[in-house]
Amino acid sequence: MTESTEREPTSVKHVVIVGGGFAGMHCARKLAANPNVRITLLDKNNYQQFQPLLYQVATAMLGPSNIAFNLRGTFKVHPNVDVKMEEVVSVDPNTRTVKTAQGKQYQGDFLVLAAGSQANFFGTPGADKNTYPLYSLRDAERLRSRILAVLESADCDPALVEKGALNFVIVGAGPTGTEMAGAFGDMLHSWIKKRAGERTYKDLHLDRAQILLVDAGHAVLSAFSPSAQTYAAKMLEKRTVQLRLGTKVHEVGDGHVVLSDGTRIPTHTVIWAGGLKAASLSNNVGIKTGHGGRINVQADLTVPGLTGVYALGDFANIAGKDGKPLPQLASVAEQCGKCCAKNILSYIAGKPGDSFHYFDKGIMAMIGRNSGVAEIGEHRHELHGAIAFAAWLGVHAALLTSTRAKMEAFMEWAWDYFGGSRGDAILDRTEEMQINWNDDEEEMASATGEPQRKAQAGMS
Ligand SMILES: Cc1cc2nc3c(=O)[nH]c(=O)nc-3n(C[C@H](O)[C@H](O)[C@H](O)COP(=O)(O)OP(=O)(O)OC[C@H]3O[C@@H](n4cnc5c(N)ncnc54)[C@H](O)[C@@H]3O)c2cc1C
Numbered sequence: 001m002t003e004s005t006e007r008e009p010t011s012v013k014h015v016v017i018v019g020g021g022f023a024g025m026h027c028a029r030k031l032a033a034n035p036n037v038r039i040t041l042l043d044k045n046n047y048q049q050f051q052p053l054l055y056q057v058a059t060a061m062l063g064p065s066n067i068a069f070n071l072r073g074t075f076k077v078h079p080n081v082d083v084k085m086e087e088v089v090s091v092d093p094n095t096r097t098v099k100t101a102q103g104k105q106y107q108g109d110f111l112v113l114a115a116g117s118q119a120n121f122f123g124t125p126g127a128d129k130n131t132y133p134l135y136s137l138r139d140a141e142r143l144r145s146r147i148l149a150v151l152e153s154a155d156c157d158p159a160l161v162e163k164g165a166l167n168f169v170i171v172g173a174g175p176t177g178t179e180m181a182g183a184f185g186d187m188l189h190s191w192i193k194k195r196a197g198e199r200t201y202k203d204l205h206l207d208r209a210q211i212l213l214v215d216a217g218h219a220v221l222s223a224f225s226p227s228a229q230t231y232a233a234k235m236l237e238k239r240t241v242q243l244r245l246g247t248k249v250h251e252v253g254d255g256h257v258v259l260s261d262g263t264r265i266p267t268h269t270v271i272w273a274g275g276l277k278a279a280s281l282s283n284n285v286g287i288k289t290g291h292g293g294r295i296n297v298q299a300d301l302t303v304p305g306l307t308g309v310y311a312l313g314d315f316a317n318i319a320g321k322d323g324k325p326l327p328q329l330a331s332v333a334e335q336c337g338k339c340c341a342k343n344i345l346s347y348i349a350g351k352p353g354d355s356f357h358y359f360d361k362g363i364m365a366m367i368g369r370n371s372g373v374a375e376i377g378e379h380r381h382e383l384h385g386a387i388a389f390a391a392w393l394g395v396h397a398a399l400l401t402s403t404r405a406k407m408e409a410f411m412e413w414a415w416d417y418f419g420g421s422r423g424d425a426i427l428d429r430t431e432e433m434q435i436n437w438n439d440d441e442e443e444m445a446s447a448t449g450e451p452q453r454k455a456q457a458g459m460s
Contacts, residue, residue: 013348016108017041018088018098018281020048020071022330023313024114026337032078034345039080040106042098044087046071049137052330052396053409055180057140058147058271059187060425062412068137069401088115091285093309110308110344113285113295114337117314117328120277120292126252127171131272134176145429146269147184152427153435155201163437164266166209169257170273171249173215174222175365177273178232181213182368185239214244214259221365221373223327228373231384235367249274255440268435276328278315290317291325299355301340308347312336318356326358330399335359366392369417 020043075081086100096111119133248260278293295311313333343353364374372388
């Protein structure tokens with residue numbers, strides 16, 4: 001069945017938006033105010049996820065409901081927005097028609113492609129199978145379960161520490177990896193500091209935990225100034241995060257990672273924050289894609305050679321002032337979503353669209369409690385420490401969709417800051433407890449041709 005404009009009075013234009021993230025949602029919101037437009041918003045999830053706070057879900061500081069917002073709720077006051085939870089599997093850009101995994105077709109007068117991004121493993125052997133990426137709510141919940149599972153296992157059997165139970169390897173020292181490492185360091189060390197009788201895990205040797213942050217580059221937070229990088233590295237080391245810079249991950253096995261300097265680290269928790277590429281839909285959009293699998297767009301966000309087709313946010317290469325593609329940021333996605341809506345409305349009114357100009361408010365990253373870095377505005381006024389930490393909390397709370405979400409996030413942060421409690425340390429995915437602690441030995445045995453029997457003998 002094809003949903004099309006045929007049912008509409010000719011004056012009502014149909015806009016099909018693929019992806020209800022920062023870009024798609026802001027585009028839909030702005031269009032929704034115009035009664036001459038009908039919007040179909042397609043997303044494979046029925047929620048918008050707030051990715052900047054995923055690491056806080058992974059470290060049990062916030063719960064999933066603090067960072068994911070029901071899309072139908074967001075548009076409940078807009079009768080001209082129809083949210084459909086469907087996964088788009090292919091696009092015919094010439095007719096502006098999309099097909100979904102559920103067997104439906106949607107055709108619009110305008111088509112907006114805003115499907116976001118996914119992890120890029122850069123062909124690292126074993127990384128797609130054996131790492132925990134951190135790019136979606138599902139990823140964050142899965143990672144939280146794995147972290148809790150290894151802690152629970154090592155609390156029951158301290159011998160598992162020898163098998164790498166408390167070795168956590170984070171790949172990529174950009175904002176995601178750095179924030180994850182810092183938050184995780186804070187979490188473990190707040191537990192270590194507690195007196196023996198008050199400890200959350202009575203038999204866990206948390207003092208033997210190791211958090212390693214690995215990056216091929218020579219600095220953490222490479223997009224920031226050298227002084228911010230030095231500060232961030234110092235703050236991470238204060239949280240006993242071990243920095244392995246100038247080092248690549250060579251291979252990720254079932255129970256280990258191998259680094260480019262030859263070091264083999266036993267671990268069952270490798271967190272992938274190593275890079276992004278466009279969401280998998282980009283392989284099936286009928287458009288030649290550019291760097292990172294993203295769609296190159298013109299200044300007005302349209303796709304060259306096509307009428308009424310736009311690409312936005314992480315799914316697009318959008319040139320900045322210097323001609324280089326803008327970074328994959330929520331603020332870029334939000335602003336271009338609004339600009340796209342304005343341009344669609346201009347087009348309907350018979351006027352030309354505007355070029356997109358990104359208003360750069362700056363960049364910031366949280367290292368952990370009382371430690372952040374911020375570079376404000378285009379001139380990059382630098383802030384480090386508690387003031388940047390406070391600014392980060394304020395900015396990220398402001399970006400949350402509803403007043404309720406902002407208040408709830410502040411409440412959770414206050415509980416954590418003043419009470420040190422992690423309300424969401426719930427292990428609800430018990431399958432994450434099923435860890436083969438001998439998989440590394442089995443792999444080595446099979447590589448050296450030793451009988452499997454020997455390795456299996458030690459399996460619990
Ligand atoms: C861990 C992490 C931390 C980050 N921290 C920050 C930060 O601190 N500050 C900042 O500015 N930016 C940050 N970012 C980047 C920011 O979140 C992204 O730039 C922003 O989300 C991009 O918005 P988008 O709408 O393009 O994509 P997304 O927000 O990813 O939305 C894409 C949507 O498309 C849907 N979708 C995908 N494929 C399909 C399909 N085939 N069919 C239907 N629906 C589909 C997805 O379900 C999703 O809802 C972070 C990103 C990550 C991963």
